[in-house]
Amino acid sequence: MKKTIYYGIRDIRVEEVPDTAPGPGEVKVKIKYCGICGSDLHEYLHGPFPESPFGHEACGNIVAVGLGAEGYKIGDRVCTLMAGAYAEAIVCPTERLLKIPDNMDWKRAAVLEPLSGAAYAIERGHVTPADTVFIAGAGTVGLMLLLGLKAMGVQTIYMTDVLENRRKMAEALGATLVWNPAEIKSPAKIKELTKGRGVDVAIEAVGIEATLKDCLASARYQGMVIVQGIFTERAAVHMLGFVTRETTMIGTNFINPALAMKWLETGTIRPESIITDIIPLADIASKGFEVLAGKSKTAIKILVEP
Numbered sequence: 298m299k300k301t302i303y304y305g306i307r308d309i310r311v312e313e314v315p316d317t318a319p320g321p322g323e324v325k326v327k328i329k330y331c332g333i334c335g336s337d338l339h340e341y342l343h344g345p346f347p348e349s350p351f352g353h354e355a356c357g358n359i360v361a362v363g364l365g366a367e368g369y370k371i372g373d374r375v376c377t378l379m380a381g382a383y384a385e386a387i388v389c390p391t392e393r394l395l396k397i398p399d400n401m402d403w404k405r406a407a408v409l410e411p412l413s414g415a416a417y418a419i420e421r422g423h424v425t426p427a428d429t430v431f432i433a434g435a436g437t438v439g440l441m442l443l444l445g446l447k448a449m450g451v452q453t454i455y456m457t458d459v460l461e462n463r464r465k466m467a468e469a470l471g472a473t474l475v476w477n478p479a480e481i482k483s484p485a486k487i488k489e490l491t492k493g494r495g496v497d498v499a500i501e502a503v504g505i506e507a508t509l510k511d512c513l514a515s516a517r518y519q520g521m522v523i524v525q526g527i528f529t530e531r532a533a534v535h536m537l538g539f540v541t542r543e544t545t546m547i548g549t550n551f552i553n554p555a556l557a558m559k560w561l562e563t564g565t566i567r568p569e570s571i572i573t574d575i576i577p578l579a580d581i582a583s584k585g586f587e588v589l590a591g592k593s594k595t596a597i598k599i600l601v602e603p
């Protein structure tokens with residue numbers, strides 16, 4: 298079968314690898330889609346993480362079941378929440394599987410994993426429906442946060458992004474107000490919008506100093522800053538405001554697939570609308586990673602279809 302092998306920075310190759318059968322407690326899944334995640338793009342551009350997540354946003358049909366893989370059968374539709382899925386198939390332990398309801402569209406299932414990151418962050422940050430929220434960044438992370446917040450009933454969500462297509466997407470998906478942080482200073486804008494108070498929760502969804510500063514300066518007294526962006530550089534932040542405003546700041550880097558699935562099954566949100574491109578496995582570098590690396594004016598979520 299064909300699988301994408303990571304060789305190094307900007308060097309991934311689709312190669313023929315031996316087919317493997319599922320062992321005890323495992324199933325083999327034929328991949329329908331695997332989404333390209335921002336964390337994978339970081340690995341592509343900057344080098345691998347210690348526990349590489351490369352290719353972890355996949356869904357497909359079970360084609361073989363190992364011994365003791367209780368509750369799963371051939372043909373079942375599942376999300377495989379583990380790395381290594383930029384491939385025609387993946388062998389996955391059952392504890393990493395999540396069943397997809399029969400009537401759920403594949404594209405909707407394909408964004409379950411990024412939505413679960415938002416679900417985890419929102420829960421970990423104890424966000425409530427009454428909170429006013431600012432999300433810095435309208436890439437996949439920010440947009441999934443927006444939809445998660447909407448699913449739980451948050452009414453006021455401000456967002457920023459420097460890219461116009463992402464701002465438009467945020468507006469289309471129901472953000473209260475969206476602006477370009479390169480043109481409008483976010484902390485001042487937030488002050489104006491909240492009558493000087495600041496937002497209850499500010500979420501960093503980019504992974505750079507400028508947006509972290511915007512979040513810290515936009516949260517109210519005793520407010521919450523949630524950091525979900527992946528940082529490759531150090532960030533110099535002004536700690537005096539952090540201390541005097543008694544800010545709580547947390548990092549989040551995990552998923553809550555059960556909550557995300559609940560939103561997908563019961564809610565009206567349409568996270569699949571962030572999918573802008575579906576590309577063949579053979580083109581994963583040229584039409585996938587290189588497009589995202591070039592800060593594409595159109596691409597947001599790209600799915601690989603092996």
Ligand SMILES: [Zn+2]
Pocket residue numbers: 334335336353354410411
């Ligand atoms: Zn991901």
